[in-house]
Amino acid sequence: MVAESAKSASQPVDLSLAARPNNIEAVPNLLREITKDVDNLATGTEEDRKSVAVKCRDLALALETLRETMTNHCWGQMGIIAAIGFGVDSGLWALMARNGDNPQKVTDLSSSLGMDSKLLSRMMRxxxxxxxxxxxxxxxxxxxxxTKALSLPQIGHGYLGVTACTGAAALKFHEYSRKRGWMNPTDSQDTPLMYAYGTxxxxxxxxxxxxxxxxxxxxLSAYKLGRPIWADPSVYPVKERLIDGADASPDAPFLVDIGGNVGYDLERFHGRFPNAPGxxxxxxxxxxxxxxxSLDPAIVRMEYDFHTEQPVKGARAYFIHSILHNWPDDVCESILAQAKxxxxxxxxxxxxxxxxxxxTGAHWETTGLDMIMLALFSSEERTRTAWYDLIERKSGLKIVKIWSAGKGVESLIEVEKIA
Structure with a gap:
């Protein structure tokens, strides 16, 4: 009796649970909801489409046994990441796209690509x-x-530029955390990525x-593909909030994109507001x-480190896109101080x-990106409370309004300097 009690305490869940469907009781109701929602997709919104997609995922999870879910993660998903990256790097997906929509043989593809047909067969299978x-x-x-979309650099290259060269950070995150006492990481000089790769x-x-x-x-050039950008009227009223009342002289700085990569956001903005002043x-x-x-000649290029003094004074707007989520609060305070x-x-x-x-109810794209920030930067996607703490309490600025762009999409936090 004592032995049985000890066994129960050490393994409170019976192993047989793993062989049963995760939540079979939820299947009938999920099917009804999905059927009803699908009928409304033609006239629904992007949020309605996302809702149906999440419910379909929930349906698949409810039907899977727990062992199947585990195996999917450890075998299926790990294998698919390997196979997709293989196809991107070797030119497989680009070749298939050029060949058209007709059925294609592994032997023909492997011959064109100069690779072992057995290896290619295993990947494609x-x-x-x-x-x-x-x-x-x-x-x-x-x-x-x-697979046709994988031939596009904006889609296929994410598997190499993000996953292939940083994946060990997530896979070894448990080791990193254990060795640091399971504390939430906040040191930009001691990240899970640095630990995983010894760099x-x-x-x-x-x-x-x-x-x-x-x-x-x-x-990154496709980061906002299919999603509303901040300057969309459905998100932020650019004319009323920025253009109206702006200094109209040609040399006046209107919009400064800090850490703007190669100019994707400014080019989109200029395309929408070609007559914006300054x-x-x-x-x-x-x-x-x-x-x-290449960059639209209307956009001025400027080399700048956002930890140093901001050389452009008194601009109508300073814009920072997905930079602060890369850094813990102490680094963000430095960045915000220079803008301030x-x-x-x-x-x-x-x-x-x-x-x-x-x-509550966070979208998987937001929580997924939070996991990436955790593993690669020792940083985070912040809650509303965390943003107010960083911007107002720690940086001495004032949030005017948080403009939402919908679930799983970046909001626009409008901030002003207190006189």
């Missing part, structure tokens, strides 16, 4: 088994919209040195500015295009 490629016969496959380099220098800098930039200024480190191959010094009270706005995590 798993991609098909995971539902991302259509099997048409023995060693025959037909492209899908997804003292930050993510961006690490990715560059691994040879994937261009791949990361390609991925100058549009792109700022980033020399290594990034020098990567720019340059702002003109009553005139300048600081626009932070960042996720605001809701207290």
């Amino acid at each position: 798993h991609v098909s088994a995971m539902g991302l490629l259509v099997e048409t016969g023995e060693d025959g496959y037909q492209p899908t919209n997804y 003292d380099k930050t993510v961006f220098h690490w990715v560059q040195d691994c040879g994937y800098g261009k791949h990361l930039n390609d991925y 100058r549009l200024i792109l700022q980033d480190l020399p290594m990034m500015i020098h990567q720019i191959k 010094k340059a702002m003109k009270p009553g005139y300048s706005r600081l626009l932070l295009n960042e996720n605001v995590v809701p207290d």
Whole structure:
């Protein structure tokens, strides 16, 4: 009796649970909800589509046994990441896209790519088994919209510029945490990525040195693909909040994009507001500015480190997109302090295009990105409370309003300098 009690205490969950469906009782109701919601998709919103997608995921999880869920994570998903990256790097997906929508043989593809047909067969078989490629016969496959999209640098290169060269940070996160007493990491000089790869380099220098800098930039160029941008009228009223009342002289700084990469956001803004007054200024480190191959001549390029004094004073708006989520609070305070010094009270706005995590019901894209920030930067996607703490209590600025762009999409936090 004593032995049985000890066994029960050490393993409170019976192993047989893992062989049963996760939540079979929820299936009938989920099916009813999905059927009803699908009927409304044609006239629904983007939020309605996302809701159906989440419910379909919940349905699959409810039907899976717990062992299948574990195996999917450890075998299926790990394997698919390997196979997709293999196809991107070898040119497989680009070749299949050029060949068209007809069924294609592994032997023909391997011959064109100069690779072992058995290796290619194994890769494509798993991609098909995971539902991302259509099997048409023995060693025959037909492209899908997804595999065709992988031929686009903006999509396919994410698997190399993000996952391939940083994946060990997530896989060894438990080791990193255990050795640091299971504390929430907040030191930008001691990140899980640094631990996993035995380096003292930050993510961006690490990715560059691994040879994937261009791949990361390609991925970032599609960061907002299919999602509303901050300057969309449905998110932020640019004319009323920025253009109206702005200094109209040609040399007046209108919008300064701090850490703006190669100018994606400013080009989108200029496309929407070509007649906005004053100058549009792109700022980033020399290594990034020098990567720019083409940029609208209306945008001024400027080398700048956001930890140093901001050279552009009194701009109508200073814009920072997905920068602060890369850093813990102490580094963010330094970045915000430089912007604050340059702002003109009553005139300048600081626009932070960042996720605001809701207290409940967070979307998986937001929580997923939070896990990436945790593993790569020792940072986080912040809640509303955390943003107020950082911006108002620690940095002495004032949040005017948080403008939401919907679930899983960055909000726009409008900030002013107190006179």
